[in-house]
Amino acid sequence: MKPLSHTLLFILATFSSLAAAEEGSGKPQGLPAEVIRVEAQQLDTRISAVGVLEANESVMLSPEQSGRISQILFDEGEQVNAGQPLIKLDSAIYEAALEQARARVRLSQLEYERSESLLQKRVGSQTDRDGKLAQLQVDRAELALAQTRLDKMTVRAPFEGTLGLRQVSPGDFVSVGQSLVELADTSRLKVQFSIPERHLDKLSTGQTIDITVDAFRATPLKGTIYAIAPSVNPNSHNVQVRARVPNPEGTLKPGLFVRILIPVEQNDHALVVPEQALILDGDKTFLMRMNEQQQVSLTPVETGARRYGEVQIVSGIEAGDVIVTAGHLKLRPGMPITPVFPTQETGEGKDA
Secondary structure, eight states: OOOOOHHHHHHHHHHHHHHHHHHHHOOOOOEEEEEEEOOEEEEEEEEEEEEEEEEEEEEEEOOSSOEEEEEEOOOTTOEEOTTOEEEEEOOHHHHHHHHHHHHHHHHHHHHHHHHHHHHHTTSSOHHHHHHHHHHHHHHHHHHHHHHHHHHTTEEEOSSSEEEOOOSOOTTOEEOTTOOOEEEEEEEEEEEEEEEEGGGGGGOOTTOEEEEEETTEEEEEEEEEEEEEOSSOOTTTOEEEEEEEEEOTTOOOOTTOEEEEEEEEEEEEEEEEEEGGGOEEETTEEEEEEEOTTSBEEEEEEEEEEEETTEEEEEESOOTTOEEEEEOGGGOOTTOBEEEEOOTTSOSTTOOO
């Protein structure tokens, strides 16, 4: 047999000394596994939802009487005030009817005054005076009706807002209820969304919510809940909620998709672990915890809130415990491991 070289003898001696050192340390050497030390931290519990922005007030203007459009008094996209005239219909017939009603009122007024004078002189009868008074009241009502019909030939803005795109042109004949132009108040917006019934006790009017608009990747907006539906949908078991969103610069538009977060609880001493650390077995949840001898054991836990790949542990572990976050499939309870801490921690100074 060929004698061993001095280099090979040195390597064998080195491995023998390392093995002896490991045995003397009293710590079993096992498979490497990624671990973290659980620390208490602040956890904000939030309810998430999605919704669509709506105008504070929105209406499609339409005429209350048929007629031909004689004037359009606005520009598309214009900001208008409440009561501002927008569209005029040809009102020549209604103007003539108004003058006719006024003439009747003047005649009825004179006849009533004459019958009243005769009655004071004991020449006329009270019955005749009462008949003239009744006719005067009828003619006054006809005058008011004629005035109302004439007024309705002008379409006015019911509230302050921004006009959309008109659907008609001058000269068009429009019918009652026909769409003319949309008017929307976007100085502030509303958002409607649904929340599962289990969160109903965490909602209240006046509560602040965070809103993110996908179309504008900016700082989340603040909204305020102003209405909660009085009943829960029996099919989906959701409750409808509405909130107001300020829009002073007018950048937000009705119809935009938004994401909603509702802060409901803050815990300054929450235990949070990565979601991949959980081991699910039916309806039970476990964590693999390392003890002082660097051996692992399955620990049943109760989970709470979740956020961005992390899960709150309500019970089962304590602050300072070391748990396995990766490598579960190769491990069994009681097996020793070689802990590998994240880069911000080192094995030295993080021994359990």
